[in-house]
Amino acid sequence: MAHPKIKVEASPSERIFNFLSVLTIIGTFGYTFYMFSSLPETIPNHFNAAGEANGWGSRGTVIILPIVVAILFIGMYVLSKFPHTFNYTIKVTEENASRVYLIARRLIAIINFEIVVLFTVLQVIIIESAITGSSISAAFSILFIFVPLITCIVFLIKLSKVK
Secondary structure, X not given: OOOOOOOOOOOHXXXXXXXXXXXXXXXXHHHHHHXXXXXXXXXXXXXXXXXXXXXXXXXXXXXXXXXXXXXXXXXXXXXXXXXXXXXXXXXXXXXXXXXXXXXXXXXXXXXXXXXXXXXXXXXXXXXXXXXXXOOOOHHHHHHHHHHHHHHHHHHHHHHHOOO
């Protein structure tokens, strides 16, 4: 069943999260390029569940993560412009569509921001690990999974309250 196709303007919070995401991405690229000359020729590019490096690559691979994050952000940002194409756990009607779409767009903006921040932290960890030989905290892996998951659950609950 097709959802009503209506235009919903971005909320102030959605604009703020998108702006912060873009700033963070720019900062990630800046940090990466600033630190690039300090990196050894071989850097860790994968960590096991204990946080120990178990995959290695050339220092040029350090640019891959910021590029992936930028592409992911752009894709999710574009997707957020078409909330009528999303799957919802509630019936979307002409009466509730604007509220439902606003919640969905805000969810995408927040998840996008969380992903950008988490990948930025991962980028900093990779660079620092390459320079110092340190490992990453296993808690980071848990955060990487549960922060977006908890956000989705909160928004599903919020969405279920829309009439």
